[in-house]
Amino acid sequence: MLLSLLRTYLKPYIGAIALVVLFQLIATAAALYLPTLNARIIDEGVAVGDIPAIWNLGGTMLAVTFGQIVGQAAAVYFGARTAMNVGRDLRADIFSHVLSFSTREVNTFGAPSLITRTTNDVQQIQQLVMMTAFMIVQAPIMMVGGLIMALREDVGLSWLIAVAVGVLGIVIAVILMQALPLFRAMQVRIDALNRVLREQISGLRVIRAFVREEHEGERFASANRDLTDVSLRVGRRMLTLFPFVQLVMSASSVGVMWFGGLRVEAGEMQIGQLTAFLQYLTQILMSVMMSTMMLMIAPRAQVCAIRIREVLDTRSSVVPPANPVGDVIDHGAVDLDAVSFSYPGAEAPVLSDISFRVTPGTTTGIIGSTGSGKSTLVNLIPRLFDATAGTVRVDGVDVRELHPEVLWNAIGLVPQKPYLFTGTVASNLRYGNPEATDEELWHALEVAQARDFVEKMQGGLDAAIAQGGTNVSGGQRQRLSIARALVRRPDVYLFDDSFSALDVATDARLRAALASETADAAVVIVGQRIATIRDADQIVVLDHGRIDGIGTHDQLLATCPTYVEIVESQFKAEEVA
Incomplete structure (x- = not known):
């Protein structure tokens, strides 16, 4: 999953990656040449007073060192630019893809998780790309080059390299196998912490009103402890790598000096070769150590890549039509024909067999008890959800055949919140x-x-x-x-309980002013108060997701017991008040 994601997002930056590899090759070649140059100076020596030779050798070493510095700096520059660009592209793609989600997909992931995936998870991928440019390109080059150069100096000590690299490989594999599940758990804990923090910031006034600061503080502390515990467990496992690397490097150096000293004593090896071999062994083990640092980042990046891919691979349940009908909506008549809707996993549908028509220049009120499906019904018209059965039409066209922008441009939605x-x-x-x-x-x-x-x-x-x-x-x-x-100034107005926070006088003035403003539009008003919808041209009464009555206020008083019950309950409440 990680490699697939990187292939996709690194493809536009092949040129920059090639420059990174080129400059890393220059830096690594310079680093590999220095020990050989030192060995030659030690073994061959320089005649006393041979100033030109001293200047020549010194200048060569300075030039090689300067080449190493320039190569490394250039590789870091292009690597950092590539990493930043990959992070930018990933965030942009996730953001634009999430914008295509319907409410169903947003609720499935949850806002805190989507925020984490767009920020923290992308940052882990970005860090991996950056570390790859800095280390993983150099590490294999250094390892292979160092091995070749070490064997050129002396083949008899090569078994020490095999033992050192083999021991390190086994230790690293064991530790990473233990750490990978913990990295996955860490990202889940970050989601949980973000969710708790978001709830507490959004609901701060409620928390204070009910004096729940201590309870919410404990909730946050619990989520924080969970993340801290997992992070510490990961840290303990990963930190054991460095002592092992240092131990192997030190033991290998001792081994080279011991066995190399014996070979020097036997005349099978020169002191300069021993020094060079020791430096090459150090470079090989350092490259293994750099790879170790990469492997610390890679498992977590793999988890993040899976989470990012989950978002990018999720297709919205509200899909734009392949061949949309019409470029504009002329009148805005709304028709619901035998519409039903069920939320995923729900035992029963929220709406069942809903049919009514809203014509331009008329107002339709929708009323019903809490949970009767009023808001869900309104959300079906702009295709925030797709009906699971039946058809929703605007201007005589199924909303699933209209381009979303054409539909949304014709609708003015005032949500419940x-x-x-x-x-x-x-x-x-x-x-x-x-x-x-x-x-x-x-x-x-x-x-x-x-x-x-x-x-x-x-x-x-x-x-x-x-x-x-x-x-x-x-x-x-x-x-x-x-x-x-x-x-x-849309063709269809949808007011989803948009007057509930207004006092009765303001509500009345607003509706009176709206009458002339929306005279040519189709208007749907979801209301809790009878006063808000009593003057509508038709009122739809919902009861447990079904239509219990349609008609004017006076007609419903005569024919719909559910409506009568709502009216009587509100009048009684007003009389008591």
Whole structure:
């Protein structure tokens, strides 16, 4: 999985990779030549007073050293650029792919996990590419080159290299086999920690309101401890590598000096050759150590690659049609024909056999008890979900045959939980229409009953809005969300319980202002209060995911017991109040 991912994202940077290899070859060749040069100086010597020879040898060593420095620096430069570019491309692809997900896929992964995969997991891949450019290219070259050069100096000591490399290989394999499952567990723990932290930051006011700081602190501490424990277990295993490497290197050096000294004494080897062989052995073991450092990163990168590939390989359940019908929606009539919907793994459908029509210039209200499927029904129209049975049509065309952008451009959705983005009032309203003028923005705010409080905010349209709109009240967020939909001037308006945070008087004024603004559009209003939907041209009453009645307010009072029950409960509540 890791190699497949790297092949895909390194392919555009073959030229840079070739330069990395070239400069690593230059640096490694220089590093391998220095011990041979030293051995020649030691064995051949320099005549006393032979200044030209001293300058010649010194200049050669300086030139070789300079070549090593330049080669290594250039390799690091191009390797770092390649790693940063791969990280950028991965993040961009994950982000754009997640944007294509329907709500079903987002809920399957969870927002904290998607954030971790886009940031931390990509960072691990990026770090692997960088370390590969710095070490893994140099390590095999150094190992093979060092082995060849060491054998040129003396074949009789080659068995020491075989023993040292073999022992290191066995130790590294055992430790990595133990560490790989822990790396997988570490990423899961990071997801859990992100989830807890995100919940606590988002729900800070609720936590304080119910005095649950101590409980939430323990939840965070527990998730933090779990991550810390796994990280420590990984660290303990990986840190045992370095003492073993140092032990093998030291033992090998002693072995070379011992057995090499015997060969020098027997006249089978010169002192310069012994020195060079020892340096080459050190270079070989250092290359093994560099590979060890790479192998510390590779298992975790493999886990991250699997998690990233899971996202990239997941296809949205809401797929754009191969041959979309139409380039624009003219009228915006909405038809639901025998529509049913079930969430994955649910025992029973949320909606069953829903059929009704919303024509342009009319308003349809949807009401029902909590959990009756009102929001799910509204989400089927813009294809946030696809119906599991039946057909949803806009302008007479199945929404699955419309290009998503054509469909979404024709719909103004005000969700049940209004969300504002970091920026200003104007930047949030222009999500509906980027070309909208200030006059159009103020008009939309006036219709949405938001002009008064926006004018009082410092900066007016340029007033700052915090992430999620947390610096304005719930009712103000709802009115700004309604204004955002009005700026778009769509053919279909979907208000998903968008008036619940408004007082009765503001609700009435807003609906009165909306009547003229949406006169030519199809309007669907999900409401909890009878007052919000009683003047609709038709009211759809949902009960346990089924239509229990359709008609006007007066018709339903005469024919629908469920509607009568809702009306009576609210009137009684108002009388008690």
